Amino acid sequence: MSFGIFNIPIPTNEPVKEYRPGSPERVAVKQAIQGFRDNETDIPMYIGGREVRTERKLRIAPPHDHQHTLGYFYEGEKEHVEQAISAALAAKEKWANLSWANRASIFLKAADLIAGPYRARINAATMLGQSKNAYQAEIDSACELIDFLRFNVHYADEIYRQQPNSSVGVWNRLEYRPLEGFVFALTPFNFTAIAGNLPTSAAMMGNTVVWKPAYTQALSAKVIMEVLQEAGLPDGVINLIYVDGPVAGDVIFNHADFAGIHFTGSTGVFQKIWGTIGANIHKYKSYPRIVGETGGKDFVLVHESAEVDEVAAGLIRGAFEYQGQKCSAASRAYVPKTLWPAIEAKMKQFLGEIKMGPTEDFSNFINAVIDERAFKKITTYIDEAKKSDQVQLIAGGEYDGSKGYYIEPTVLQVFDPGYRTMCEEIFGPVLSVYVYEPDEFDTIVQLVNTTSPYALTGSIFSKNREVIEQVTKELQNAAGNFYINDKPTGAVVGQQPFGGARASGTNDKAGSALNLYRWISARTIKETLVPPKVYEYPFLEADKIF
Structure with a gap:
């Protein structure tokens, strides 16, 4: 086996395309829009790498044209939540043991896929499914998601390189382990980038994930899964389910292997989740990480x-x-x-x-x-x-x-x-x-x-x-x-880490290393190179009498 300490490509923010009349990006996204409008999209759940369909098909439509059918997704039940958890736990050991270089490569490839062949498709899905204009879709579902993937790889590499000092005769090391169990990602409709970042940031640090997107974001969620699969993400690392919130919560928050939640949504829902986790704290192997961004005024x-x-x-x-x-x-x-x-x-x-x-x-x-x-x-x-x-x-x-x-x-x-x-x-x-x-x-x-x-x-x-x-x-x-002297919107990954406190959440700053720290558990290793062979210390010696 060969070894090396590899340098991660230095990330830069993805340039925002302008979509001017006649531009290649404008032509491409219009073609992608037409493709989605002409063909109803079938949107399964993804559990352990399998496409899962149920008898309950739910229709999706553009918010600006709610008579038009974009496609259907399949709503699951309690059993599908249990299957997703089992798939995540089954994939855990192999994923956590995969070398960092190969884990990182998957997400760097996903970023390049979105920047290139999937750019028009993911933007079109966001424009239609979430009613975003071309510019708002571009800065969200393309640029911000690309930035999350590239910068998070960079931040993870920086974290792994942080090591303690060692004294003479001792070698001290820190291992950054994934959490013990599975992570639950609960994502909103309004940003495709958030929907992509919440499961992938936890997965990047070696965790396996159960991901429940908002139903109104189902079309672009499917594209995210297509990208991750093409990028080589192993089966079971991220499992996408469409299940009613209380049904999913009843299974997840009562499971001994629940290790954490990555959440963006309403304050009321987050506070209820926090209370449920607190009430069930005795059921878990470890204290779950609770990370949430919940809105603002x-x-x-x-x-x-x-x-x-x-x-x-x-x-x-x-x-x-x-x-x-x-x-x-x-x-x-x-x-x-x-x-x-x-x-x-x-x-x-x-x-x-x-x-x-x-x-x-x-x-x-x-x-x-x-x-x-x-x-x-x-x-x-x-x-x-x-x-x-x-x-x-x-x-x-x-x-x-x-x-x-x-x-x-x-x-x-x-x-x-x-x-x-x-x-x-x-x-x-x-x-x-x-x-x-x-x-x-x-x-x-x-x-x-x-x-x-x-x-x-x-x-x-x-x-x-x-x-x-x-x-x-x-x-x-x-x-x-x-x-x-600026509007209070438009935070850019790598420039303005995002998050607030009080009723707005836990302020764990998506788009920075601060967020990634929440998805790891450090282990300190001290190795004494030449151990002592006696128990005595010098202070035990008797005083000399002159």
Whole structure:
């Protein structure tokens, strides 16, 4: 056998393609879209490398064209969860013992497959299945997922190289073992990259995984599995199941080999999971790792020194890209009275130019929200706001769910900073603005800090460095990702590790080594090169008498 210490390719962020008219990427993704529209996709579960189908077929449709059938996925039951766990445990030893170079190569190949032959396919699946425009799909399902795979390999290599000092006559070593048992990855609809990262980051560190994607992300989840299979991921390392949440949870959280959960979703669900794990803690071989990112009520704080056009652009992009269905989306803004008329006018100008419609029409900035349930929830907030004497409708407010789940980008000016749209996560294209007197700025800073239980993202717009320093310090716990003169969205792997605390999650920073540490358990090995042969120490010697 030959040996070597190998250097991982240095990762760089995947360049974002522009999809200009006539560009090769635009032609390719349109062809892929047409292929998905012309042929209904069969989406099985993947358990132990087998494609598993059941009698229960569930239909998927584009949120912006819910009469059209994209395909069907197969919903499983308790037995399929048990099969997935068994497959993960059966694959565990062989996968954990595979050399790091060969494990890493699988994920590096997966990144290159997405960057190349699968790019149009995974973007098209995201555009249709999750109603993302071409640019939002590109930065998510292509670039961010590629970055997660490449940078996580780099971070894992850095972790493995971290070793303790050794004293004379001793060689100290650290082994970074995978967790004992299986990891459960529970992923959301809104980012294909998150759906890919949550299972692969744990698997990269030698774990085997049961993966349950959101049903509304089934089409792009299938493409992810196609990529991983072509990249050479062994059977049973990642097992994809479509099972109702409580059914899956009842099996997984009662299993002795449950080793951890990698979660992105709602705060309520995560808190319930945490409570269940706590109640069952005596059942597990080890204390499970609980890693979760759960959403936010993300703020934009505007100082009177800010530039009007920059604020308006930041609010429009931050609040309404991907219909506000980002856990980092700007959903509450605090604007000084001196700047509000100009900012309001500029935002209205921008919103008057924005088009809304299907993702297949590349001129549309706004598309549909994910499903009927989300549509009803968001529009209920809008209807209530329209009736309230505490709110003035500034822009938008109209909606139509007849063909697609379309909701206009909506701006509300609230007169009570504690009004519910300033406090509660809506997860849709609704921005609430509170206009304050400039001399109340210090009070507003504290209001930002205490209004919401979340602490995911936030930003300050100001040209005054003293103000920037003040706000950065006073709001240090209000956002895990804090932005200066920028929208509070768009974290890039390797540049802005992502995650928040308080009700926003465990702040384990996806896109950094911090996250990968959660999926390993270190073992210290001390080897004494020449062991002593007697038990005595020098201090035991008798004093000499002169």
